[in-house]
Amino acid sequence: MLLSERQEKILEIIQHHSPITGHCIAGRLHVTRAALRSDLAILTMLGLVDARPKLGYFFTGNQAQDPVVKALSEITVSSCLSQSVVVGADMSIYDAIITLFTEDVGTIFVGDNNVLCGVVSRKDLLKTAMGGNDLHAIPVRLVMTPVSKMLYSTPEEKAVVAAQRLLEYEIDCLPVVHIHTAEDDTQKKELQIVGRISKTNIARVFVECGMGRRT
């Protein structure tokens, strides 16, 4: 709750009786005019009511914006993304697993000159490793999810929206891309990888905000 109970009451009175003087509001609440001063200052500061000389208080119709919602929804993906790990489509599953461990990530992007082709996850690799296949002989392209079936984010997107997509589709990580449209064919677009956003990045933002360390 953003407003106190009394502030809610005052707001309701102003909503139904505007314009109304501070004196009249005080009378309805059976308190002195002075007792209302700070509440009216808060409501005015939040832009919920407007005061006009000789007339009194008006209801503006604005909604009170929760400062938590406001602060969190202003965070963009560009301010919390990580570097991505990109391998070629011809790399073997074995080498991809080694890369996963050495780079300590859960997801590897498959790219050609940083243009996104697909993705392989720890889960995809585990499935292949379980099958008793020769992991040196199978290239990543055979087990990857191709770009046409992938979800992605952009640097300008809100972090809460990207986080919601991670949750909704139960994925650990999204590539963050710049979208380029081909000059000769507007139907054709290339996704240039600029980073990745994962639940780890989101958890870091949460900790920074919750500990007052994010500026």
Add this chain to the structure above:
Amino acid sequence: MLLSERQEKILEIIQHHSPITGHCIAGRLHVTRAALRSDLAILTMLGLVDARPKLGYFFTGNQAQDPVVKALSEITVSSCLSQSVVVGADMSIYDAIITLFTEDVGTIFVGDNNVLCGVVSRKDLLKTAMGGNDLHAIPVRLVMTPVSKMLYSTPEEKAVVAAQRLLEYEIDCLPVVHIHTAEDDTQKKELQIVGRISKTNIARVFVECGMGRRT
């Protein structure tokens, strides 16, 4: 920044000259007393300054608490944990991998009658699967991290603190436990599994707070 530039200035004046009247503060800022009214109301409401009749404003020494920090740091682990997946120590690695996929989790806890014995992650299982071992023949107990080396959380802990531990130790998930001390031996403690908290849970809290859906 929680306070406006003028509110910061007023606070600084009160800090260095308290007690000081509203009239004197207005004089120092070259504005009217009325122009300061709402700023002084805000500072008083936030508990940063105190007003005493006939004396003026005092500096309380309190720190301004950011509403975002306050709201996020009040969230406890109990309000955002998930159910945990617990298997016996004698389960084969093969069956553990199947459980991981069917339950769709990244981490499996190993327990005896819901008392925590250890943990196996997707990474542990991937390492074993890569080795070319007979996955049906190896029990989970041989690859698990034992409880003595595990980190955990409790339902009463703050979610930001648990999230910070996930990030600091680069783990996906912590067991949430009740700690029981044995009656005959206070050195001996049992950790009873009540759930788990993962980066997914933290991301969900972030989205709920950022979209104003958390009550």
